[in-house]
Amino acid sequence: MTIKDVAEKSGVSVSTVSRVLNDHPDVSEKVRERVLAVVDELHYVPNNSARDLIKSEAETIGVIVRGSDNEFFTPVIERIEEEIEKTGYKMAVSRIKAGADEVTAGASLERSKRLSGLIFLGGCFDYTPEQVAMLNVPFVCCTYTNSFGTLDPDRYSSVSIDDYEEARRAVDYLIKRGHKKIAVLLETVDDHSISQLRYKGYLRALEDAGIRPEDDLTEETGYYDMAAAYDGMKRLIERRPDLTAVFTIADSMAIAAMKALHDCGRRVPEDCSVIAIDGIKTSLYTIPTLTTYIQPAREMGAEAVKALIGILKDNKGQIHKRFDTKLRTGGTVKTLE
Amino acid sequence: MTIKDVAEKSGVSVSTVSRVLNDHPDVSEKVRERVLAVVDELHYVPNNSARDLIKSEAETIGVIVRGSDNEFFTPVIERIEEEIEKTGYKMAVSRIKAGADEVTAGASLERSKRLSGLIFLGGCFDYTPEQVAMLNVPFVCCTYTNSFGTLDPDRYSSVSIDDYEEARRAVDYLIKRGHKKIAVLLETVDDHSISQLRYKGYLRALEDAGIRPEDDLTEETGYYDMAAAYDGMKRLIERRPDLTAVFTIADSMAIAAMKALHDCGRRVPEDCSVIAIDGIKTSLYTIPTLTTYIQPAREMGAEAVKALIGILKDNKGQIHKRFDTKLRTGGTVKTLE
DNA sequence: TTGAAAGCGCTAACAT
């Protein structure tokens, strides 16, 4: 079933069929209708491989998702898909493991699908100019920025929150409510990614309040994973039964931490307060509802696409957009007397 | 950057480069090495559109996911991806809305990507032979089967649990523990899909126990959505404050229902028991842990790919595999005195 | 073991 079959059955040439299919103006209404009828009858769908081959670019935007079962990304991807759809570009998603190298994955996708641009969802981003040299299309870092690298800001775009500052705010929120023994639950302190940034914000909040950070209040889970967070929280409780609050660097970790607290006989928030950053759907249904700083996930997705299209079509420059989070006051933080 | 560039730089013809790239035997070791070196140096990646165009089939398996933010599908898709990877086929995922027509989406993907086969994740499946006539490749229904349609079992494969029987078991579990006023929370009773099947199992369990089903113990949320489940559960509690247990047709609904119960001042399980079917990761972290019948999600994903490959490569026939669920005894069911 | 050339399905430039 090719365009040729449609052409023959319609009694026109292939180019006419192509014109109809691509909404070119120079086709008589009569012919257009006839062709469309045949297309319908034959259930004809154009072969995308052939279509793409012809253009130097396949008019596709690649999306590299690092850490695939991260619920936080769900609405981001959803919105990215909607926005890409609107622009007429196609979307190619590639999911890679949490520890994998997104730049290599992006470069590979770029060439095999002949992408026009890339959006990275979650990454280390401590890349140097040499490392991104293999990327020949514009790219946007979505939900993070190049905090640890040496990239020229004109080399890429980013859409993110200020992880450092938001973490500082979250911990300050606890301090303002009388907490001093505040633990932090994260992946690793030096992952050159979200964990490290938010950890620095945690330290800063303590410092500003004149609280000496204590090593054994920092728990590294090693993985971005609920089971690891659960285990980590248990170790934390055992090590420091005197802690009164915990800041987790993600909602999903907070959900697992709350379970660990419960299993250790601690009530939230009476015996231990919990605060996080992210705002995933599920954390609305914990009991009590999680107090967390909500990232505008859908808006960030939209902005990432907008940034890329700006560069691709509208001759605009690279942008670095910072979003604010919004505090959702749940019931997991107690004010100490 | 095309195969031609590689050929020129290596001083060989394009066909030789092609042979190297496709592991054909008739290439001298010397030439092979030289070409590979150039490929590496140039960061050359073959253009997939051109590759696919040449074959009658693109050796791709399409996966249609209906209802994209369904956490239950996450491990299923993960495993499908792993298994497809192993076979050497490519994978093309298309996500559609919960209410959309998966057969049309599948047919469209089949033609545009020239698929070898299709896997449907979640569907209505009340299709008739005429409706699937537009599908020209073998397809597997994963996590459901054609319970409401008139399809010849030789026309398709399926991998599922016995939704009717498992629901009957779940409700029977409650009945055996003394519950009589058992509510059911579902999408709609006649969705020709999971809800309807599990609803029938619910009715059967009541019937077997000689309990008269009561209309106002059935709550239809209209959507597969946590917010809808939360609202539905609230209505249920208000309407029937005397209920002692609720069977939700999905874990995610149970999580929302537990929150609604809590917000209405009911304790789980002391005041109301909750049971479900699915076994998603998050329901391990509810407090108490959700009692649910776990579907072997990853195994089902693997089996779906296996069934398809069996047909595609090994000349095997269509299969209809039923998996058993496994009860996870959490803490959400109380035995009544 | 290697190269030359045809052709996959489509679009677009050119011709009519």
Add this chain to the structure above:
DNA sequence: ATGTTAGCGCTTTCAA
């Protein structure tokens, strides 16, 4: 307004 045709990058005969 419509048709003819070259060629996108690749694989695969066929020939050497």
